[in-house]
Amino acid sequence: MTNSTFNRPGAVDLSALAQQPAPSGRRGTRNSWVMEVDESTLEATIRRSLQHPVVLELTSSRVPGTDRLAADLAGLANAAEGRWLLARVDCDAHPQIAAALQIQAVPTVVGLLAGQAVPLFQGILPHDDIAAVIDQLLQAALANGIAGRAEPIAVPDDPATAPVRDARYTEADEAVARGDFAAAEEAFDALLRANPADSEARLGKVQAGLWARAGQVDAAGVEARLAADPTDAGAVLDAADLAMVQGRAAEAFALIIGLIRTTVGDDREPLRRRLLDLFETLDPADPALVKARRDLATALF
Known part of the structure; x- marks a missing residue:
């Protein structure tokens, strides 16, 4: 993202936030709990283990059988839907990480709990054995009070099966691609004025x-x-926006709903409208959204 307004002192650098989970459930994407890790994201990945378990897969495509291991781990991670996050390190591309963690052989799978590394296994295990090891990690997490859920990561659908993008959205899509979100918002707004029923533009x-x-x-x-x-x-809404782009949807919703509870009359309406806008950025089945809708109803009535 090259828009210069993101580089002023004190502002949030969204080029860094792009490494964070983005609001999920958008058309053309699917939720995943698998992420690639490099030197620039390793520290943040370790910090995630303060809230939920992280399984660190250190692998190499040069080793036979790693494709099967990767598929088994990814399948288990996505089936768990946030009970733990799979973080994958390509040791061929990032040997410094393997050296820092004193990895002697690949593949090696390590658990991260509360910022600490927990050795899980080396080599390639059968699917059921992998599942059993991860179950032990989850039990250890609960015993230590680590019971949070990982936010899903939105990843693109397979291009071969994804629908062709309507040319009407080209201007807006190009603005998003270059990081000019204000221009993208204007372009989508123009499409909405032409067709208020255009849910994609909305x-x-x-x-x-x-x-x-x-x-x-x-x-x-x-x-x-x-x-x-x-x-x-204003501060509450700004804080909620930051939480959303950093993948902390539940926190964003709680900030606004907390203020709605203590606000009356016309002062509630801007808060309610912003909250409903943020709701639209998530999959309707997202647990954070489901809970927030219930909380909003309680706050309003």
């Missing part, structure tokens, strides 16, 4: 608007504003 406008707003937010400033006045609606 979703695109909401998502682009979210990233455009977040790109202008001073994260430290928002924290200070909330500390000074937790009922500052």
Whole structure:
């Protein structure tokens, strides 16, 4: 993302946030709990293990059988739907990670809990044996109070089966690709004015608007504003936007709903509208969204 407005002092660098889980459930994507790790994302991956278990797969395509191991681990991770996250390291491309973790042979699979490495196994195991080892890791996580769920990662559908993108969205899509989310929002808005029933343009406008707003937010400033006045609606909305683009949807929803609970009359409406916009960026079946809808109904009535 090269838009210069993302590089001003104090602003959130969305080029870094692109490594974080993005709001999922968009058309043309599917949810996954498998991510690739390199030197720039290893530390953040380790930090994730403070909330939920992470399984670190250190592998090499030069070793026979690793494709089967990778498929088994990915299948188990996606079937668990967030109970743990699979983080994959290509040791051929990133030998520094293997050296730092003192890996003697690949493939090696390591568990991460509360920032600590837990050796799981080396070599290639049968599917059922892998599942049993990971079950032990999950039991250890629960025993240590680590019971969070990993946010899903939106990954593109297979291009061979994905639907062809309508040419009407080209201008907006190109703006998104170059990181100009304000221009993308305007382009999607123009499509909506021409056809208010265009659900694809509506979703695109909401998502682009979210990233455009977040790109202008001073994260430290928002924290200070909330500390000074937790009922500052602007600060709450800014904080919620940041949480959303960083993959913390449940936190974003809780911030806004918490303020709605203490707000009356017309002051509630901007909060409610923003919350509904953020709802649109997630899959309707997402657990964070399902809970937030219930919480909103309670807060309003």
